Every structure is written in structure tokens, then in C-alpha cells.
Amino acid sequence: MIHIEHLAKQFNVPAAGRFGIGFKRAAAPRIVQAVRDVNLHAPDGRITGLLGPNGAGKTTTLRMLAGLISPDAGRMAVDGIDVAADTRKALARMGVLSDARGLYPRLSARENIVYYGRLHGMSAEAANARAESLAQMFDMSALLDRRTEGFSQGERMKTALARALVHDPANIVLDEPTNGLDVLATRALRDSLRWLRSPAGGAKCIVFSTHIMQEVERLCDSVVVVAHGRTVATGSVSELLVQTCEQDFEEAFVKLAFAEEEGAAA
Amino acid sequence: MTKNWQTVVTIFRKEIVDALRDRRTLLTVLASSVLMGPLVLLAISGLVASLESNAEQREVVVAGLGFAPTLKNYFERQTFTVRDAPADFEAKLRSATLTDAVVVVPKDFEAALQRGDAPIVEIVADSANQRSQASSGRTARLLGGFSRERATLNLAMRGVSPDVLEPVRVEERDLASTQTRATQITGMLPFFVLMAVLTGALNAALDTTAGERERGSLEPLLMSPTERWALVLGKWGAVASVGMLIAVLSCFSFLPGQWLLRSDTLAAMFQYGLREALLFLVVLLPFAAAASALLMAVAIRCKTFKEAQASTTVVMLAASLLPLINVFSLGQEAPWYLWVPALAQNLLMTRVLKGDALGIEQVAAPLIVCALIATVAVWFVARTLRSAAVR
Numbered sequence: 001m002i003h004i005e006h007l008a009k010q011f012n013v014p015a016a017g018r019f020g021i022g023f024k025r026a027a028a029p030r031i032v033q034a035v036r037d038v039n040l041h042a043p044d045g046r047i048t049g050l051l052g053p054n055g056a057g058k059t060t061t062l063r064m065l066a067g068l069i070s071p072d073a074g075r076m077a078v079d080g081i082d083v084a085a086d087t088r089k090a091l092a093r094m095g096v097l098s099d100a101r102g103l104y105p106r107l108s109a110r111e112n113i114v115y116y117g118r119l120h121g122m123s124a125e126a127a128n129a130r131a132e133s134l135a136q137m138f139d140m141s142a143l144l145d146r147r148t149e150g151f152s153q154g155e156r157m158k159t160a161l162a163r164a165l166v167h168d169p170a171n172i173v174l175d176e177p178t179n180g181l182d183v184l185a186t187r188a189l190r191d192s193l194r195w196l197r198s199p200a201g202g203a204k205c206i207v208f209s210t211h212i213m214q215e216v217e218r219l220c221d222s223v224v225v226v227a228h229g230r231t232v233a234t235g236s237v238s239e240l241l242v243q244t245c246e247q248d249f250e251e252a253f254v255k256l257a258f259a260e261e262e263g264a265a266a
Numbered sequence: 267m268t269k270n271w272q273t274v275v276t277i278f279r280k281e282i283v284d285a286l287r288d289r290r291t292l293l294t295v296l297a298s299s300v301l302m303g304p305l306v307l308l309a310i311s312g313l314v315a316s317l318e319s320n321a322e323q324r325e326v327v328v329a330g331l332g333f334a335p336t337l338k339n340y341f342e343r344q345t346f347t348v349r350d351a352p353a354d355f356e357a358k359l360r361s362a363t364l365t366d367a368v369v370v371v372p373k374d375f376e377a378a379l380q381r382g383d384a385p386i387v388e389i390v391a392d393s394a395n396q397r398s399q400a401s402s403g404r405t406a407r408l409l410g411g412f413s414r415e416r417a418t419l420n421l422a423m424r425g426v427s428p429d430v431l432e433p434v435r436v437e438e439r440d441l442a443s444t445q446t447r448a449t450q451i452t453g454m455l456p457f458f459v460l461m462a463v464l465t466g467a468l469n470a471a472l473d474t475t476a477g478e479r480e481r482g483s484l485e486p487l488l489m490s491p492t493e494r495w496a497l498v499l500g501k502w503g504a505v506a507s508v509g510m511l512i513a514v515l516s517c518f519s520f521l522p523g524q525w526l527l528r529s530d531t532l533a534a535m536f537q538y539g540l541r542e543a544l545l546f547l548v549v550l551l552p553f554a555a556a557a558s559a560l561l562m563a564v565a566i567r568c569k570t571f572k573e574a575q576a577s578t579t580v581v582m583l584a585a586s587l588l589p590l591i592n593v594f595s596l597g598q599e600a601p602w603y604l605w606v607p608a609l610a611q612n613l614l615m616t617r618v619l620k621g622d623a624l625g626i627e628q629v630a631a632p633l634i635v636c637a638l639i640a641t642v643a644v645w646f647v648a649r650t651l652r653s654a655a656v657r
Contacts, residue, residue, distance in 0.1 A: 088492075098486055115280050121272075
């Protein structure tokens with residue numbers, strides 16, 4: 001279970017041209033309010049979609065959840081463990097597939113996965129067994145002992161996902177996992193996520209960020225729509241359709257996510 | 267706590283495996299560091315051997331030999347072979363095809379000598395032609411001997427003691443031991459070893475920091491529940507080990523390199539045995555550890571491998587320039603030298619080559635400096651790691 005309340009974060013961005021050569025005086029650093037007020041509740045055994053346009057603050061929110069950035073305000077808890085107070089304990093209960101999903105090119109897929117298992121405190125045997133079962137789940141057993149150098153986008157993705165799930169976490173956080181995947185790989189990923197949600201798969205709590213509507217419609221039990229760093233709507237797909245009086249989810253999303261701008265323009 | 271140390275070991279092992287699989291880079295570094303010792307020695311020994319052979323050649327080249335039978339007789343009595351100078355000896359000296367200084371005898375040499383008119387004998391050499399320059403000193407001494415012999419004979423004929431000519435006897439005494447003299451030639455070896463250690467550690471240092479950022483693998487790494495210090499310690503341990511491996515290999519490469527010495531004098535002067543190799547390591551291992559940490563600290567701030575390479579050039583440059591302080595001061599060592607990294611190591615290794623004993627008080631200062639650099643750099647990397655992952 002993942003719970004996020006009133007999360008906020010701002011960044012100081014050095015003004016452009018500060019390091020360049022120019023005659024103009026450098027402008028003062030710009031303050032960017034990346035996240036203003038994000039709220040999210042993701043229960044176990046459900047897939048929660050974090051839907052928002054580019055630059056809405058999805059990645060920043062998930063990075064804060066993973067303890068990479070400290071929030072300015074708000075509270076995050078994973079299975080009741082406060083992330084800010086006990087980051088490492090919270091991280092141990094999460095499997096995060098972040099925006100950056102670099103692998104070690106000189107290590108095989110298996111070594112990449114087992115390395116993370118060891119970092120999570122697993123024994124070498126347990127990590128290895130887990131790597132094999134995950135490889136079966138993601139249909140990548142043939143890849144397991146190849147070096148990741150020269151992997152295709154989809155193969156990289158699968159390896160990174162297996163790496164994130166190696167310690168069998170109760171909570172799974174995925175940042176735009178379908179980026180760069182073809183139709184078949186996307187379908188396979190969807191099936192895997194559905195299985196992980198089911199009681200047989202461990203009734204995981206899955207948070208899934210995306211900007212693709214179809215993904216959300218097909219997969220998510222509930223949706224959190226984020227725009228301009230704010231949670232603007234929460235509910236299942238059908239609830240959101242009802243709320244916006246729309247038939248088409250895309251229309252509903254545009255209405256929800258860009259309402260502010262349209263309002264400002266009007 | 268034990269769990270954290272297990273993490274350190276896990277990270278250390280992964281980084282070592284990663285570094286060892288980078289075959290091409292590793293081979294280049296290994297080949298250059300292992301082959302470097304013998305190659306440098308070979309070059310030096312070739313130089314010394316040629317100088318020696320020149321010195322041993324008891325040969326003198328004379329232009330106008332026919333005008334000076336007395337001189338020829340003296341040369342031959344000194345067991346020198348006398349050669350006639352070629353007609354174009356000046357041009358040959360300039361182009362360095364002739365490597366001996368030439369004695370030019372005037373036409374009226376014999377007559378002037380008989381009259382006691384002190385004929386002028388020229389020694390022609392080209393100071394840009396170093397070998398002719400070396401032989402010119404030898405030739406001058408030889409001619410001086412001839413002069414003295416004539417003077418002694420003349421005085422004896424007049425019943426004067428030859429001692430009148432030499433009211434003071436001058437004798438030179440060289441305090442330098444053979445090994446000390448050898449360091450004039452082998453003095454560049456410590457520099458080569460230092461650079462080998464740095465270049466050896468460089469690639470691993472960049473790969474574990476800036477490389478990790480560039481690949482986008484640092485962010486996932488920090489999302490595992492590991493302590494940052496454990497992460498950095500594991501990485502630093504691996505990088506330092508690679509640097510130390512290079513140090514060991516390059517230090518021991520001089521042992522077989524010694525067999526290749528062509529010059530017997532140099533072989534006798536350059537005493538580099540197991541003891542010297544081990545003392546080199548005492549000096550180098552802390553340096554490898556500190557340099558690795560420093561390189562990592564510089565590289566962690568860079569987003570790409572390339573950027574990091576540019577930034578670490580400063581470190582490499584400093585390490586290659588600092589030992590020069592000792593060269594410029596011409597051997598006048600100040601006590602603070604031991605507190606300057608790279609310079610201190612260079613100094614201590616030179617002392618080892620000179621055959622001086624290394625006391626704990628000499629090793630302590632560089633050791634403290636290295637420990638300090640390593641601690642600060644590792645702390646800095648651990649502190650920067652989190653912000654580096656996100657940016």
C-alpha cells in the first residue's frame with residue numbers, strides 16, 4: 001500500500017546563459033514548482049495509474065517516493081512506513097522501475113538482476129533462483145546469460161523490470177514502463193502486471209505512471225490524474241467518465257488535465 | 267552493520283568483475299605499465315652503453331698527422347689508436363656523422379716545438395653534437411698530458427725538479443655512492459611508475475562514477491536500500507584495487523627489466539631487487555588509494571565519461587608537474603616536500619633507488635596526506651551521490 005499526501009517540491013533552475021559567454025547580465029535563478037499538491041492512495045491488489053501530460057510532475061513524484069529527492073512538504077508512506085523518516089526500510093518494500101533504467105553492459109542480464117538482489121540483502125542462491133523465475137515470467141530466459149550490451153529496447157526494459165522486482169516487493173512502482181516497447185512486449189507486460197495484482201501473483205500494490213490513455217483504460221483499477229504538479233481527479237475510468245460527462249476517456253482526460261489552462265484562457 | 271559490510275563486498279566484487287571485463291582498456295593499461303619498466307631501462311641502458319663504448323675507445327682523430335711525429339709518438343705510447351681526420355671533418359662534426367673531436371695540428375708544429383714557441387693545437391668539436399663534446403674533454407686531457415711530459419723533460423734537462431711546476435696537488439674525491447650516481451640516470455623511473463598508477467586507476471574511477479551517471483544506472487542503484495557510504499566504499503575499494511594492481515605490476519616489471527641491461531656499469535649501479543620493489547609498494551599503495559578517491563570525487567560531478575575525462579586531466583597534470591619541484595630545486599630538498607602528494611612519492615622512491623633507508627618518519631607524512639585525501643574524497647562522493655543521480 002502506497003499513500004501520498006499533499007506532496008510538494010520546487011527546484012531552483014539556473015537561468016539559461018549563466019555559464020555561457022554573453023554581454024547580458026545573468027538572470028536570477030528560476031524557481032520551478034515541479035510538484036504542488038499530489039495525493040495518491042494505492043491499495044494492495046490494485047493497479048493504480050498515475051496519468052498526466054508531459055511535465056506534470058509524475059517522475060518527480062516517483063523520485064521522491066524512492067527517496068532520491070526530499071520533498072518540501074507532504075507525507076509519503078509505504079505499508080505504513082514513512083519514506084522521509086525511514087527511507088531504506090521503505091525502499092526495501094518497494095520495487096521501483098525509474099525513468100533512468102541503465103544496465104551494466106559488461107554484465108549479463110542474470111548478473112545485473114542478481115547484483116540488485118544481493119544489494120537487497122538476498123543470498124546469491126535466492127537471487128539467482130528469483131532471476132530465473134522472473135525471466136520465465138517475462139519470457140527472457142534465452143537472454144539471461146547474454147551480456148546486456150547490444151540488447152534491444154524491449155530486452156533492456158524486461159531486464160530492468162526483473163531487476164526492480166528481484167526482491168519480490170509488495171509494492172511495485174513503474175515510471176512509464178511501456179516506453180519504447182512494441183505491441184507484443186506491451187501486451188506481455190500488461191499480462192505480467194495483471195498476474196502480479198491477482199492473489200496468485202501476490203496481490204501486489206502497483207503504481208504505474210504513464211501519459212498513454214489506452215494503457216490506463218486497459219489496465220488500471222483506479223486512476224490519479226496529475227496536471228501542473230497537482231492531483232486534479234481520482235477514481236476508476238468509468239467514474240472519471242461520469243464525472244466529466246464524456247464517452248471517450250481521452251476527452252475526459254483532456255478536460256481534467258487541461259481544465260486550468262482552458263479556464264485561464266477563457 | 268555486518269549487512270552493510272556484505273553490501274560493500276557485493277559492490278566491490280561487481281565493480282572488479284566489471285573492470286576486469288573491460289578487456290581492451292585493461293590490456294592497454296596493463297601492457298603499457300608492465301612493459302614500461304623494461305622499456306625505460308632498455309632505453310637508458312642503450313644510452314649508457316653507447317657512452318661507455320665511446321669512452322672506452324682509445325682513439326684520437328688528428329688532422330695534419332704528418333706534421334707532428336712527436337705527438338703521434340706520444341699518443342701511441344698512451345696506447346691510443348691514431349686516425350687521420352677526414353678532409354671534411356667540420357661538416358661531418360656538424361651533421362653528427364663524426365662523433366670524435368678532431369685535433370688540428372699546424373704545419374710548423376715540430377719546428378715550433380723545438381724552438382719552444384708553443385704551437386697552437388686546436389681541438390674541434392661541435393657542442394650540439396654531444397658525443398663529440400664528450401670526446402673533446404678526453405682529448406684535452408690527453409693533450410694536457412703531452413704538454414706536461416714536454417715540460418717535465420725540459421725542466422729535467424735544466425736540472426729543475428718537476429715539482430716546481432706543481433706546487434699544489436689536486437685530487438678529487440667523489441662522495442656519491444655508485445647507487446647515488448645511478449639515480450642521475452634512473453631518476454625518471456619513479457615518475458613513470460606514478461603515472462602508470464594514475465592511468466590505471468583513471469578508467470575504473472570514471473566508470474564507477476561519471477560512467478554510472480551517463481548510463482543511467484546510478485538512479486536505480488540508489489533506489490536499493492543500501493547505505494551510501496557502503497556503496498561508495500565498495501566502489502572506491504574496487505578502483506583502488508585496480509590502481510594497486512597496476513602499481514604492483516609496474517614495480518615488479520623492473521625486476522626482469524634489469525636482466526636486459528646492456529651496460530655492466532649501469533647494472534652494477536642500478537640495484538633494484540625485491541627489497542626495493544617492496545619499498546616502492548609501501549610508498550605507492552597509499553598513493554593509489556588516495557588518487558583513486560580523488561579521481562572519483564572529481565568525476566562524480568561530471569555527467570558524462572567525456573566530461574569527466576576532461577576534468578580529471580587537471581589531476582593528472584598536477585601529479586605529473588608536482589615532482590618537477592624537486593628537479594627545479596636541483597636536489598635541495600625542503601622538509602615540506604614530504605607533505606605534497608606525488609612529489610613526496612617521487613622523492614621517497616628516488617631515495618630508495620639511491621639506496622637510502624626509509625624510516626617511519628619519512629613514510630608517515632605522505633601516509634597521513636594520502637589518508638586525508640582519501641577520507642575527504644570518499645566523503646565528498648558519498649555526499650554528492652544522491653544529487654548526482656537525479657541531475
